[in-house]
Amino acid sequence: MPKKKNVIIMSKKAGLSPGTLENYGEESHPVQIAVTMYNETQFSEYEGEQDFSTYTHTSADHVTWIQITGMAPPEFLEKIGQAFSIHPLVLEDITSSGHRPKCEEYPEYLFIILQVFEQTEPVQPQQVCIIVGKSFLITFQEKSSGIFEPLQHRIRNGKGKIRHMGPDFLAYAIMDVIVDNYFVILEDVGEQLEDIEAALLHHPAPETLWNIQEMKQTVMILRRSVWPLRDVINALEREDVAFMTQSTSLYIRDVYDHTIQVIDILESYRDILSGLVDIYLSEVSNRMNEIMKVLTVIATIFIPLTFITSIYGMNFLYMPELQMKWGYFAVISIMGCIGMVMVLYFRKKKWI
Secondary structure, eight states, X not given: OOOOOOOOOOGGGTXXXXXXXXXXXXXXXXXXXXXXXXXXSOEEEEEOOSOGXXXXXXXXXXXXXXXXXXXXXXXXXXXXXXXXXXXXXXXXHXXXXXXXXXXEEOSSOEEEEEEEEXXXXXXXXXXXXXXXXXXXXXXXXXXXOOTTHHHHHHHHHTOTTGGGSOHHHHHHHHHHHHHHHHHHHHHHHHHHHHHHHHHHHHOOOHHHHHHHHHHHHHHHHHHHHHHHHHHHHHHHHXXXXXXXXXXXXXXXXXXXXXXXXXXXXXXXXHHHHHHHHHHHHHHHHHHHHHHHHHHHHHHHHHHHHHHHHHHTTSOOSXXXXXXXXXXHHHHHHHHHHXXXXXXXXXXXXXXX
């Protein structure tokens, strides 16, 4: 079976100076820009332009959400960096996929990296970068996933508190959507674990062991994204972050609780997977024992029968019963009786 490739190749960065912009994505996705502007009473959304200086002069009473989807080339990111005064190291992190979730505070903005998962086989993380400013928020996605569609629907229809809050609350809402999506992925993982367990109890096969190994890799990838996320959300909740208001911190606490639930589920899945491996080995061992028991019973039954036939297979001239008319049938009957008696004895002892 093909082996999943979970190793992120970062060798292209070797020797480059810090802040060098390189696109390390293996796949090419065209860049798309979507802009959403809103406040309590107004809302607008449109396809954005690459002249980002226009977004830096928007009214302070509006929240501007700029969604950038696709593998942005270096010159594209340089324009964004110049317009919003984004540090080159932040731009380098945006172009480099495979980062652990983290949160970094800069004088003019807050930079957050998260991991998003889709319901695909195999499960692969997609990096989402968030830049939170005083009146704007920029998100960078490697490819379109549709995970933010429910959030955009809420903004579009004025549902909830998003239209009444600032960009920090929008950042919370994005994190909440990402964490809630983990539950969807974990539900699929749980269903697959149930199927694997049922297959183990009925007919353990080498393919089942391969499925267990794939699930272990999936859980490992999820854990690698969720554990650092807990620290990120904990920092946003407890530390005095300039771009997070006190009212938003209360909601961040709810995301932290959900993250802990995800971690607990992942840890229980790890235990289940370890148990499934033990069940597989035990079932295979039991099947081998059953096979050996049957072969041993057959061999044991044939031992006295072989002994009788070997005696009468000797080439002595003077042997009793050789000239008997019913000798052959008598020996066959005796051998049959011996075999039946041994089978009944084994059944009485519950060996078979």
